[in-house]
Amino acid sequence: MTNVLDIQHVTKQYKNGRGIQDLSFSIEKGEVVGLLGPNGAGKTTLMKCIVSLTQPDQGEILINGNHIQSQFETAMQSVGTLISGVEAIDYLTAYENLLLSSHFYPDLEKARLDEVLSWVGMEKHKNEKIKSFSTGMRQRFYLAVALLSNPSFVILDEPTNGLDIEGKLTFQELIKRLAKEQEVTFLISTHLIEEVERLCDKIVILSNGKSIGQMTKKELDEGKTFESYYMDCILKEKEVNPHAEPK
Numbered sequence: 001m002t003n004v005l006d007i008q009h010v011t012k013q014y015k016n017g018r019g020i021q022d023l024s025f026s027i028e029k030g031e032v033v034g035l036l037g038p039n040g041a042g043k044t045t046l047m048k049c050i051v052s053l054t055q056p057d058q059g060e061i062l063i064n065g066n067h068i069q070s071q072f073e074t075a076m077q078s079v080g081t082l083i084s085g086v087e088a089i090d091y092l093t094a095y096e097n098l099l100l101s102s103h104f105y106p107d108l109e110k111a112r113l114d115e116v117l118s119w120v121g122m123e124k125h126k127n128e129k130i131k132s133f134s135t136g137m138r139q140r141f142y143l144a145v146a147l148l149s150n151p152s153f154v155i156l157d158e159p160t161n162g163l164d165i166e167g168k169l170t171f172q173e174l175i176k177r178l179a180k181e182q183e184v185t186f187l188i189s190t191h192l193i194e195e196v197e198r199l200c201d202k203i204v205i206l207s208n209g210k211s212i213g214q215m216t217k218k219e220l221d222e223g224k225t226f227e228s229y230y231m232d233c234i235l236k237e238k239e240v241n242p243h244a245e246p247k
């Protein structure tokens with residue numbers, strides 16, 4: 001079966017020398033994969049490369065077997081994203097913003113707009129302007145945008161950042177439900193280890209732009225958690241590279 005995502009030896013170096021180096025991993029259909037790592041590890045950079053918000057210097061990225069450079073439109077047809085730096089139009093309402101986004105998908109039925117708003121618990125705020133939204137409301141609204149086109153692969157950069165406890169749990173339940181019932185595949189970056197334990201089938205750990213560990217829930221040694229595996233990888237990396245500066 002074709003992987004939903006294939007990352008093969010991807011390198012992206014900014015002018016200041018920072019970025020990501022030689023990353024490789026893959027994601028299968030229906031998996032929820034957590035992208036973890038300290039601040040500045042390269043998580044957002046990798047996600048931006050996947051959706052072509054920035055171009056890698058080297059390596060290949062394939063979505064459902066389609067190369068993101070030569071087959072961009074086909075590759076992105078199945079993808080929904082929530083990545084920091086992508087903003088809604090503040091002076092339009094939630095519904096108007098969704099309507100604007102819906103023009104990218106000519107086959108989309110209008111009922112879908114209300115459906116995604118209700119999934120994220122925002123139906124009663126649909127006629128309010130984005131500029132009046134709290135951080136948590138914005139996060140939920142952005143998830144609605146990411147789900148609009150009925151994507152089979154969703155990329156979320158710290159999706160529960162700024163949500164209150166109830167909002168986090170609702171969000172996590174929604175992701176679990178979409179993965180289980182509709183086989184939606186997720187790549188999620190997060191700093192919240194309890195979120196990872198609750199949601200993820202697999203984790204990929206980055207540090208200073210490199211991959212320092214990958215593990216599936218099934219392959220975890222007995223008595224180990226993703227958290228203990230993460231700490232083992234980080235400590236091992238510190239032993240090998242004691243003077244590595246967080247880039």
Ligand SMILES: Nc1ncnc2c1ncn2[C@@H]1O[C@H](COP(=O)(O)OP(=O)(O)OP(=O)(O)O)[C@@H](O)[C@H]1O
Binds near residue numbers: 043
């Ligand atoms: N546009 C840019 N120009 C130059 N350097 C950048 C740029 N964007 C990110 N970087 C640097 O690249 C490295 C990786 O950053 P990135 O934002 O991908 O990390 P991250 O893992 O998402 O961090 P965080 O957990 O803090 O969100 C960092 O050292 C960062 O300072």
